[in-house]
Amino acid sequence: MKAQLSKENLLKAYRKMREIREFEDRVHVEFAKGTLPGFVHLYSGEEAVAVGICEHLNDLDRIASTHRGHGHCIAKGVELEGMMAEIYGKKTGTCGGKGGSMHIADLDKGMMGANGIVGAGPPLIAGAALASKLRKDGSVGVVFFGDGASNQGTNFESMNMAVTLDLPMIFVLENNGYAESTSPKYSAKVGSDNIADRARGFGMPAVTVDGNDFFAVYEAAAEAINRARKGGGPTFIECKTMRYFGHFEGDAQTYRPKDEVKNARINDCPLKRFAAAVTSAGLVEATELEAIDKAVLDQVEKAVKAAEAAPQPDLDALMADVYVSY
């Protein structure tokens, strides 16, 4: 698989993952200073999932995201400056400062929004996929959702809808081992550790992959998305991964073993694993990756500075855009 990706594609995928990591790590730092408003849920540690999937998508393809949505936005091509400004609640934000972290959306990029309602995404993407199917433009819909969200009725109903209507839809389960403080071992008992087994019961192909291995996700996504584009119906991809921060910023995380994250950062970091794989195969030079790291650091710094300097929304924005016409 590695060999099938051009060097340009490899560097692009790495850059996206680095943008997510740097963006989230920086939001973590800024939030701790007490300057950021609202609730923030960070995606650090799960980068290979969003990027491994979205590298196959174009602007016509739609994704629906979750409360932990920054990574999906970045992977789908949403601009960092607009995102950061949105998180700061500024006029220059992707949603004009009216949505915030939990509602960043960029419909031009096919990004249908982070979401405050757990389990809201699957029906929306069933609709997006239905529209794709009727338009016959070969586009697909991808819904990202968590192990916790996998228990929401909307998810089960959408799996059945997708199979019934033969929709070009991909269910991407981000199994990071926790829904807030609850383990899927308690709340999603499926007879095995793989929630994907449920999807098979609905009659769709389902796989479970190592979600910290970019190439494993990329490969599973290639098969699923190609099948969907050709009219082959829905697929379920479960990605086993890990979040590096708390459920939300401020979570004391007493439900986690002490060294869980520390060990994962050392031994199972998706960026480190990607870098090791591509450099040891001689596909990319370590210095090229370092150059990306540095460029992204600057990019995020610029986004923060711009967000800090940006004006608040104008007060007349309060009443605007409830309806198209009223």
Place this chain on the structure above:
Amino acid sequence: MARKIMFKDAINEAMRLEMERDESVIILGLDVAGAAGTEQARDAWGGVLGVTKGLYPLFPERVIDCPISESAYIGAAVGASACGMRAVGELMFSDFLGVCFDQLYNQAAKFRYMFGGKAVTPVTIRTMIGAGFSAAAQHSQSPYSMFAHVPGLKCIIPSNPYDAKGLLAACIEDDDPCVFFEHKALYTMKGEVPEEHYTIPLGQANVIQEGKDVTIVALARMVQFAEKAAKALAKDGIECTIIDPRTISPLDTDTIFSSVEKTGRLVVVDESYDRCGVAADIAAMVSQNVFDALKAAPQMVTAPFVPTPFAANLEAAYLPDARKIEAAVRKTMGVSNAVKMQAAAN
């Protein structure tokens, strides 16, 4: 002087006392204990803001963490309550009502009537309301009027720790489905709360202060804003009565009507919307029933008819506050003020 505790601890205490008194009281919710299925100690969360913390160690079989399946667990709270339990279902944010509404709206609310008066469903749903935290459009709403619109549901909205404890105890002991709305900005509010068990009857308003000029009806966090406005107005000689209905279904119309009969003026303050909401409801009932006493058109101070915005400056503009309440009161005083000024000029 009684001991002072926080609003959220008053709620916790009400549940603890009810669970001690009655073995049929159970709690269902998300992370109401926490750490389920992990190797760490349970009670890691006690609910997302720690309101149920400490209950799991006392009642490990009756504090039940559920999958994120609101339809199923809120519905199960209803079903269990129809079968002899007194379930307290925690719907983390009231904004999530859409996920589970049928189980309350078509099921819990209607059992008794549809089944010819034979069903008893003593379920209580606890849920958070309120803006002011930059939590944006899906975590800031106060949609209680949607529940109050449904015959068969009772709606309870406490504004201070004392009421929170007594009203929640009353809800749990009540034989009808109750929805109990907790404003997140009040969780850290401290107030005097007796240690022992007590209840406050549902449907009994609290008259917070009496004044001869204007009746202000305010709910939840808005009570504090009304008090602040009343203080400012008092400096100008405008005396306000403040009524906290505490429950909007049933609604203590007697107390509201008799106050308006004395003052002749009404201002209703509600963090939710004006359209088809509690403020419009109260204003309409007052207009219909004590019209002859009115000296001015009733005023509503509410959020504008838009989703809750994220940006702090927009959210501040969105929320009712003391200044807006003051302006509304002055508006109802407009006529008599003009008369007073004329008298002074003459």
